[in-house]
Each structure stands twice: as C-alpha cells, then as structure tokens.
Amino acid sequence: MATSQETDASASRPLNRRDVKVLSLSALGGALEFYDFIIFVYFATVVGQLFFPPEMPEWLRQIQTFGIFAAGYLARPLGGIIMAHFGDLLGRKKMFTLSIFLMSVPTLLIGVMPTYDTLGYAAPLLLVALRILQGAAVGGEVPGAWVFVTEHVKRHHVGFACGTLSAGLVSGILIGSLMSAFIKTTYSDAELAAYAWRIPFLIGGVFGLLAVYLRRWLHETPVFAEMQQKKALAEELPVKSVLRNHLPSVVLSMGVTWILTAAIVVVILMTPSLLETRYGLDASLANVYAILGVVVGSLASGWCADRLGSGPTIAFWGVLLAISYWVMMTTVSTHPEWLTPLYILSGFAVGIVGVVPTIAVKSFPAVVRFTGLSFSYNVAYAIFGGFTPIVVSVLMTVHPLFPAVYVAALGGLGVIIGVYLMQTSSGRRLAVMPS
Template sequence: MDATPQLSRQDKRTLALSSLGGALEFYDFVIYVFYAKIISDLFFPSGLSPFWAMLNTYGIFAAGYFFRPLGGIVMAHFGDLVGRKRLFSLSILLMSLPTLIIGVLPTFDSIGYAAPLLLLLMRIIQGIAIGGEIPAAWTFVSEHVPEKRIGLANGLLTAGLSLGILLGALMSLSIALKFSADEIHAWAWRIAFIAGGIFGLFSLYLRSYLHETPVFKAMQERQQLAKELPVKQVLQQHKTAVAIGMLFTWFLTGCVVVVILAMPNLLMAGFGFDRAMTFQMQSAAIIMQMFGCILAGTLADRFGCAKVMMLGASALALVAIIFYHSLGQAGTSSIFMLYMLLGLCSGTVGMVSSSMVKMFPAPIRFSGISFSYNVSYAIIGGMTLPLIQILGQYSKIGAMYYLVALAVMAFITAAVFKIKFETKATPEKNTIFSEKPSA
C-alpha cells in the first residue's frame, strides 16, 4: 500500500470547490475591515471623535465574532446528525445575502440610528454563517481525502480562506486606483460589498455539485451517528482537545487579524504609507501566507502538527520583532520584504485545522471543531481589533507585543498537543477515521 496516497480526481474537485466557496465567503466577512474608516464616517453621528467612531465600527465587526458560536454550534449539531453537505451550503447563503444588503444599505444621514442597527444585524447574520462555514469546510474536506493527506488538504483549504482576504485587498486596491477618494467615500465602496454578495451566491450554485462525505455515509449505514447532543459529548469526553483547539484558534486569530487585516490601518495611519502601496504590500503578504499555509500543512503530514507549530511560532515571533522595529526606520523596500516574510511565517496556521480534525472522532468531529474554533474566535477574535486599537494609543507597535505573546503561547500548546495526541496512542487517535469505508 502507498504510504503517501495521492488525491483522486474527485478529492481534487471537492477540495477546489470547497476552497473557492470558502474564499468567497471569507471575502464577504472581511471586506468590512478594508472600509472600516469609511463605514465609521457614514454609519455613525458626525459629532463622534475619530477614535470613538472607529472603535464603534470595530465593535460592530466584533459582533460578527460574538455570534459565531451560535451559528457554529447549531450548524455543527445538525451537521453531525443530518449531514455535512446541507449545512455547508446553508452557511454561504447566510453570508452572501447580508453582504449584498450592506452594499445597498442607507447611511446615518438617510435613516439615522437605524443605519448602524441594520449594519449590526447584517454582521450578526454573517457571524452565524461563518461560524458554520469554516468548521464545516475543514470537516467536509478531511473526510473526503486520504488520512495521510489531511494536512495538505487543510493547508490548501486554509490558504483558500487567505485567498478570500486577498480578493478583498485586490478589490480595495482596484477601487482605490480607479476612483478618487471622494468617490470612494460617497458610493464606490459599495461595489466591494455588492460584488461579494453576487460572488457568494454563485459559489452556492457551485456547491450543489458536491457530495456527502464517505465518513458520514458510513456512519449512517452503521448507525454510528451521535445518540445524544454532540456538543454535550464534546464537553464531557474531550476537554483537553477543546482546550488545545481553542488555544490554537487564538493563535490563528492573531495571524489573520493582526498580521493581515489590521496592518493597512497601522501602515497608513501610523507610518504614513499611501493607500495604494499599503494594499500592494498587504496583497503580497497574503500570497506569502497562502504559500505558508500549504507548506505548513504538507510538513504536518510528514513531521506532525506539533513540530510544525513550534517551529512556525518561533519564526513568527522573531520576524515580528524585526518587522515592527523596522517601521519608521527602514526603507519601503525593506519593509515590503519583511512584511512578506511575516506573512509566510503566519502561514503556520495552515496546520491548525488538521490538528483539530485529528483530535475529535468522526461522530462528534464537526461539533468538536466548531465549538473549539468558534468559542475561541468569539472571545478572542472579537476583542482583537479593539485591543489593537487601544494598544496603538500607547505604542505605535503595540501589536508586536501581542503577536510575540501569542507565539509563545502557541509553542507551549504545541508541546502539550504532541504529548497528548502525537506521542501517545490515545483513544481519540485510534478512532479518527475508523468510520471511513475501506477501499
């Protein structure tokens, strides 16, 4: 038997459609950040100070994170009981429609306080959707591909999520190049949201071609589906896996939000980079992050998730210190290269999902991943942008200290993961794919 089985044509098709859908859905969720300053001007009273207007805008962004557990737990519950595919499609519908609505939403000058309230409602629905989407994608793809290719598949899928951020950055860059600042502020910003909603609905159509996972079908045939609430089993029997999954998600949050999403505002407002150059730098960093995700997933298949995380977290901390201390000191080309290297190191998060897939057995896998990922993201992800905004009041490079602390935490967590799930033969480890039918 081949020790490293190749992905079949059907596996590649499933992975491609899942990654594309995830990319478009993540685009819908993060495009909000690229226009946070404009949204703060248009959807809040003009009398607010810039700091409080931006904090309110980030607060509404955070609301999307706070409602992720609701969507994640409910969708995962039914995903473990009635099938992965149905919930996989529902999540993208709940993301696309609110994005389209935000693109045509009246501003504060037109409808007063109803504007931020409607904006908040749309973000809540998006939070529910994204809470089901990402764990569904990780579970769906992992149960299709050979076990020895789970790392690569999840690395590619996570790179697809980064592609969603890249699409947002490229859309913002193209709008910045085509329209004047006044035109963008007046109406052109809406193009990014309307396009995202349309792309998302197209992705919903593409997902109709996906099939239910072999693992879930086998569990149905053998009547091995969870007999009680899956999340109840997760909390009763897999506490260690939940804790590790939450800490890994915390690290993932920092690598996405701080390294990618918050960086344009820091470079423009803190160090005087122009908008076009900032988005060019960000786009290059995202491409490097995508490559890093694929590399991390591939290495995880060969050397184990723990070693990859420990090496990647160490590299991220070192590069972050050099990068942030170079801001305002080094030339643009040096900053550009360092930012790309920081993006590459942040791609370590490409192995986070494969580690969570391996910690939870199939009958409650969707719920286990969803609970760990979404609760952590709701608590930490929702607080990250406001926290970075506050840290920026004390130091221009306050985000650096946050990243370094996260890297240390990730290194320690990876060491625990290695002991619990990679060194010892645990029950969880032995039941990872026992439900998958043999070839």
C-alpha cells in the first residue's frame, strides 16, 4: 500500500511544463536505448553469417544467433536488480543516466568488432559478452523509466504517462525498423556483409551517448526527493523486502510482463522474418506501419486505463491481440494483399504494452518500487522474452501456426488478469500512487 510519505510528496501535483520536459527527455532517451538493444534482431541473419563458421547448417546458425539475442535478456535481471537497488537508495536519476551509458558503449563496440574470419570462435564469444552488457543496461532502463515518469504525475495520469513512455520505447523499435529498411534497400547483399551492417550499430552508439548528455537536464523525481528529505528510504535490502512483503505484486507484474514479451518479441520483432521464411512475404514496410499502430495503441490503452481502470483495459486489449494476430497469420498466405491492414491492427493490439507498466508500477509502494518492478519485469523477461525466439522457431517445425497459438494464449492470460483486477481494488484504483 502507499506510504504516507509518498502521498504527502505527491498530492495535487500538476503536470507542469518542467514535468513535460522531463517526460519528453525520458521517452527520447528510452527510444534511443531501445533502438540500441533491438537493432541486433533486424540484422540477425547477416550477423549469423559473419560470426559463425560458414559450414554450420542454416537452422543451427539461426538458433545460435537467437541464442546470442537471448543472452541479452538473461543478463537483464542482474543488471536491473543492481541498478534498482541503488535507484531506491541513491536516486532514480543517477541510475537512469548510467543505464543508457552502459548501453551505448557496447553498441559502438559491436559496430567496430572483427568477425569470425578474423577472430574465429572468439568473435561470437565477444559478441555474447557485449550483448550481456546491453542486457544489464536495458534491465535498469525500462523499469527505471516507468518509475521515473509515474513519480512525476498525479494518480489519474499514471496510465497515460506509462502509455506515453511505452510509445516512446516502441519508437526505438520503429527507428530500428526504418534503419533496417534503409540499409537493406540502399546497399547490396555483398556491401551489407562487407561493412554496411555496422552502420546501424555505430549510429546507435553515437546517439546513445547523446542521450546520456541530454539526461543531464533531468531532475530527481519529487517522490524520491521527498522520501530522501524525510529519511524514509528502505532500511534493508530493497529486494529482500520485496520478496518477503510483496510476493503477490511480483507474481502479478511477472504475469503482465509475460504478455508484453509475447506482444513485442513475437508480433513485432519476429513476425517479418517468420512471414518471409514461411510464405516468402516481404513484411518490412508493413512492420513499420504496425509499429506506428503500437505507438497509437499504447497511448490509447494508457488513456483507457486512467478512465476505465486497468482491468477492463488489459482484458479488452488481450482479446484484440489474440484475435487480430490469429487472423493475420491464418489469412496472409492466401490473401497477401491484406498483410498491411491486418498487421496495423495487430500492432494496435500490441498497444497492450501501454497498460502493462500501469498495472506493474502501481503494485509496489514507493520505497521499494524500483526494485520490485525491476525484479519482476526483468526476471519474467529473461525467462519468457529470452527463450521465446528459440522456442517459437523450434516449435514452428511441429506446427506452422505456433506463433499465433502462443500469442492467443497470452492474450487469454490478459483476460484472466483483467477479470482478477476487476474483482479487486487493483483494477480500479490502487492506492499506491499520488492522489
């Protein structure tokens, strides 16, 4: 439940010009950092060809490449918990800036590192190490950003604030998609393999360092500043308090994070490759429109969460996600001309990611909020997000519609969570945020 310090610190705080500036810089930095993390998946094919032995079977190369992608997710819990620990004790802003620095440097290094032809097996090992650093960084960035923005707004704006930040983070995927489309249409396959694949990583690293500079203009959240002034910070290890006193909130937050992973990893990141491999469809442009749909959907779901409650919102978006993606995956093989509109609708349904942080961040009191959210989100993402590409790729050999089945199941979980929230005070107004 809410701490009295938090209520006092935040009561009747308006969303003024300074807060808008903070939220804008937070979303921009988050977009750049998310771009750095996911650009890998858009160039997974060429990276697999360059960083593994040429005689390796293609199916094994793909699994190995997605395994390196998964390494970033597996590193998220440790990095996230460490940064969240200090975020709850030393301040949100310090960790918020550190996370994007730790993302930018490995991204730059990936852009300049030698490949298998030069380093042999050391090349994929080095790539794994850099992905681990990126994972540790994003493990602190995403929950840190959610906490940062929600502690700058009043309770009845939390949903829209989370939706806005989610839209900003998803914009990083959009930037990555546009960069991928530009590189692949500008350069030949030979040029791409020779040097052009490095360009997105170099650009991402440079702009990430720019975001580090921009975050110098951020200020500490009023909630944390008030707790610090009143000496109301955690008196023990925050993660210890979370696991002892807030286990139901951990389970709930992990559940909604599982839904988020299915929406982002399968529908947005993997689907273009899946459609190209199975049906020979080029979904790169449709993917761009779908991501725009996610941005709009995130804003819409966040707005609805403020007005209708988190329960009804996640239930509706869960149904929409399950149905829209199933229809798309079962239709485009016979009606490829429907790909773009169906993908846009699925993208709008992926806007469920706008309400997910609203539910998770409201589940923890301010004193352990960063740690509670970071632990739940990162552990769940490491398990579900990290292994999803491998599991989906393997099980598609058993049933070609497995991605649609998987997404539909997680949409159903959204309905279950929505019903649960509607039956409790959680779905209406959790009393853990500012009045």
